[in-house]
Amino acid sequence: MTVCLENQTIVLSGTCGVEDVEALVNYLEDRSDLSVDISAATSVHTALWQALMVFKPRIIGSTMSSLIASKLLPALKAYIDKDR
Amino acid sequence: MDELIAQFTIEARELVQQASEDLLSLEADPGKRESLESAFRAIHTLKGSAGLFDFGPMQGILHQAEDLLAQAREGQILVGAGLIDPLRAVIEWIDDSIEGIMQTGRLSEVQEMQAPRLRGLLTGEMAEHETSQIAGMLKTIPDWALALHRLVAETDRSPSLIAIRYDPHPECFFNGDDPLETISRLTDLRYLGVSVKVPTPSPQDYDPFRCDLLIEALSAGSLAEAQALFRLIPDQVTLVHLRASVGDPDVAEVQGSPDPLAGRRSTTMRVDPSRIDKLLEIAGELITEKDGLIPLAHEARSQGSGDLARRILSSHFEIERLVGSLYGAVTQARMIxxxxxxxxxxxxxxxxxxxxxxxxxxxxxxxxxxxxxxxxxxxxxxxxxxxxxxxxxxxxxxxxxxxxxxxxxxxxxxxxxxxxxxxxxxxxxxxxxxxxxxxxxxxxxxxxxxxxxxxxxxxxxxxxxxxxxxxxxxxxxxxxxxxxxxxxxxxxxxxxxxxxxxxxxxxxxxxxxxxxxxITFSLTQLLVVEVGGERYGIPISDIIETHKVPTCDIQCVRAGRAFILRNRTIPLLHLGELLQMRPSSLASGTSGNLTVLIVRSGEEAVGVVVEAIAERSETLTRPLSRLLQNVPGIAGTALMGDGKVLLVLDMEELAQ
CATH class of the missing domain: 3.30.565.10 (Histidine kinase-like ATPase, C-terminal domain)
Structure with a gap:
């Protein structure tokens, strides 16, 4: 499972492709209070990033990819915080 | 060969031809605006493609050529031999370079040595217009790029930055695009910003498979790298080269799209010919397959289901019509x-x-x-x-x-x-x-x-x-x-x-x-015959008629054999012997009737004995290639419904 619910947290793990976006959106729609943990994800498709930007959950952890961690994540968190 | 290089050579050939045609037409009619525009487009695109590689002076020369054409477009220089000749020299130089590039992936030394001469030719014309040229290069950079630049201006003192604005197509996920992954492939990304274009889509309106993002980035890598990365989606990306311009951001060169000519992008699409061939092959198989319905109808009739037989036949007729038009459409797609x-x-x-x-x-x-x-x-x-x-x-x-x-x-x-x-x-x-x-x-x-x-x-x-x-x-x-x-x-x-x-x-x-x-390798009606346990196709157009000839009617004429058909003596040949099969593998055929095809050989009719006539088939005959193309007596090959390849015989050549 690349998208699953563990201990009241939505966990993304491994390679999260575009096909996983529906599972993520289902969780986010049902439980807007849950956080999303991306620390176990090796790669995350743009569609999933977009879902995170639309639903704006709290994002926990950083990803394996240093570029995403250093450039995208701050931008994403800034975007989410700004709109909150 | 590197796939990008292969793609470049194909494109370059087309563009070179386009440009040289345009120059020819400009030579005949210097006032022809559309030829001037088209030549400019060809050189502009060529420059863009060449920029992906390191072809030494090629990029610079194309840039100069493009400048000349740009000036001509703006009416700053006259279209005449002074413009056309140096441009033609450039085009021919590129044309000559393509072969070497295809083989080695780089510009040959010989070609490189000619570069100064070309530059001289090009600048001879440009010198007089230097001032206007510089004026033309001063263009303002768009606000968004300036805003991006301001974001990093204090901290980043890179001599050159590429501002990137990537507006992915809404349906891009379906094309397999992963925009953020794509942009993260840039080697020296200094800034990355993402935003959702629609402010706050309500859950009902939100479609997770639709891309509504706008991505902006700054890269300290080369413009060529960015162009290479986005070369498949130039319509979705704007690149602005911010050159050594921290203090004076107004002096910058706008490159990449949006191209002023982008609106005129061609509506055709490039398809790998092998995909069309695959379609053609499938259409060919369908044609063979549909004939399987006829025996089915006969079987139904023999079992007393006349109504079912009729329905099968009418459906066969309909499928035949559809397959025919499918085949026609696919062959059309191969036409150039x-x-x-x-x-x-x-x-x-x-x-x-x-x-x-x-x-x-x-x-x-x-x-x-x-x-x-x-x-x-x-x-x-x-x-x-x-x-x-x-x-x-x-x-x-x-x-x-x-x-x-x-x-x-x-x-x-x-x-x-x-x-x-x-x-x-x-x-x-x-x-x-x-x-x-x-x-x-x-x-x-x-x-x-x-x-x-x-x-x-x-x-x-x-x-x-x-x-x-x-x-x-x-x-x-x-x-x-x-x-x-x-x-x-x-x-x-x-x-x-x-x-x-x-x-x-x-x-x-x-x-x-x-x-x-x-015009095309059209469908041929083949008669499939058997001889020596093998099957061959013979174009029905080559066959005048078929006959059962009793063995006793065959007469020996010197070394050969013949028989009489409607008061004419027809020489008789055995297909197995024509194909030089071993006599042991051929059925002796000493008793009963022989199956004889009457075929044309020049002006004469010749009888050819086969062991059996298997079936008729409508199929696509393709010419033999390479190793096989000089085998006498073989006209080509045909793919049968069961995936087997049938050799199609050239009876006239065989019977000679």
Whole structure:
């Protein structure tokens, strides 16, 4: 499972492709209070990033990819915080 | 070969041809705006593609050429020889470079050495317009790029930054795009920002598979890297080169899209030909497969279900109609205009005629006629040979032309027209023509005809001997045509494509070669026969009729056999023997009836014994390629419904 619910947290793990976006959106729609943990994800498709930007959950952890961690994540968190 | 290089060479060839055509038309009509625009577009695109690689001076030269054209577009310089000649030199230089690039992936040293000369040619014109050129380069950069630049200006002092604005297509996920992954491939990304275009989509409106993002980034890598990364989606990306401009961001060069011409992007799409071939193959299989419904209908009828049989047959009829139109549509997709081959000639002729010191005009007509891609592509070699033949042997030198009161400039015509389901291509000249009498003498000397035939054959037929293998009347071999490969090579390559080649000629007036070719490799009706346990296809058009001949009616005539059919003696051959099968593998056929196909062999009818007639089949016959193409008696191959390949026989060649 690349998208699953563990201990009241939505966990993304491994390679999260575009096909996983529906599972993520289902969780986010049902439980807007849950956080999303991306620390176990090796790669995350743009569609999933977009879902995170639309639903704006709290994002926990950083990803394996240093570029995403250093450039995208701050931008994403800034975007989410700004709109909150 | 590197896939990108391969793609570049294909594109570059097309663009070079486009540009040289545009220059030709500008030469004829300097006021032709659309040719100027088109030439500019071709050079601009070529520059963009070349920028992905390190081809030394090529990028710079193209940039200069583009500048010249840009000035001409703005009316700053006049369209004339001063503009066209240096541009033509550039185009020809690039054309010459492509082959080397294809083989080595880089610009050859020889080509590189010519670069300064080209630069000189180009700047000779530019020097007078230097001021306007600089003015043209000062363009303001868009606000968004400035805003991005301000974000990093305090911390980042890179000498050069690329501002990127990537607006992914809403449906891009379906194309397999992963925009953030793509942009993260840039080696030196200094800033990355993402935003959702629709402010806050309500959950009902939100479609997770629709991309509504806008991505902005700054990269300290090269512009070429960014262009290479986004080369497949140029319409979604804007690149702005911010050059050493921290203090003065107004001096910058805008590059990449949005191109002012982007709105005119062509509506055609490039498809890998192998995909079309796959479709064609499937359509071919469907055609074979649909015939399986007929025995099914017969079976239903024999079991007393007449109604079911009728329904099966009517559905067979409908499928047949649909498959037919599917096949037609797919063959249509393979059709391209002959232009692709024809437009390689003007330059070739110009160069060759200059080398020979002959002045002549090449007149091209009917280049819009379309034919199957494979046919169009395979035509270049034979046409080249014929055109060279006209240039070398046909057109006289100036002195001789004057002596026989012809215009000094010779003329060569390369023309095509469609006639029914065939195309007719003519390569003609107004040169010295071919003397039928001389051909007759040579044919006699070579023992190709007897003395009696020599005097009986009309001139038109005698002329066709020039296509006989090894036949050459040229007293000296030139390095243009001749040199071993004769007109026989031209004829056999035309024949391989299912066409014919003919020569008409009149002394002093000129010669004309006519190639007739099928437009597509159309469907042929084949009769599948069995012999020696093997199956072969024979085009039904080759078969006059089929007969059961009782063995006792066969008569021995010297070494051969024959039988009487409607008061005519028909020679009888065995297909197995024609195919040189071992006699042991052939059924003896001493008793009962023989199955005989009556086929045409020249003017004669010949009987060919087969062991059995299996079925009729409608299928696509393709010419043999490479290793097999010289096997006599084999016309091509056909793919059957069961995936097996059937050899299609050329009965006329076999029976000779």
């Amino acid at each position: 205009p002959l232009e692709r081959t024809f437009r390689r000639f003007p330059r070739l002729v110009r160069e060759t005629s200059a080398k020979l010191g002959k002045s002549l005009d090449l007149i091209i007509e009917g280049e819009t006629v379309e034919a199957d891609r494979e046919i169009v592509d395979s035509l270049f070699e034979p046409l080249l040979h014929l055109v060279r033949n006209c240039l070398d042997h046909g057109i006289e030198d100036e002195a001789e032309r004057l002596r026989v009161s012809k215009p000094v400039r010779g003329r060569i015509w390369l023309s095509a027209r469609q006639r029914g389901d065939q195309i007719e291509i003519k390569v003609a000249d107004d040169g010295r023509g071919i003397d039928a009498q001389r051909i007759r003498t040579t044919a006699l000397e070579r023992g190709l005809i007897s003395e009696m035939q020599a005097s009986a054959l009309p001139d038109e037929e005698v002329l066709q001997f020039v296509f006989a293998p090894g036949f050459s009347t040229a007293s000296q071999v030139s390095d243009l045509s001749g040199r071993g490969v004769g007109l026989d090579a031209v004829q056999s390559s035309v024949k391989r494509l299912g066409g014919t080649l003919e020569l008409q000629s009149a002394v002093e007036t000129g010669s004309s070669f006519t190639i007739r070719l099928p």
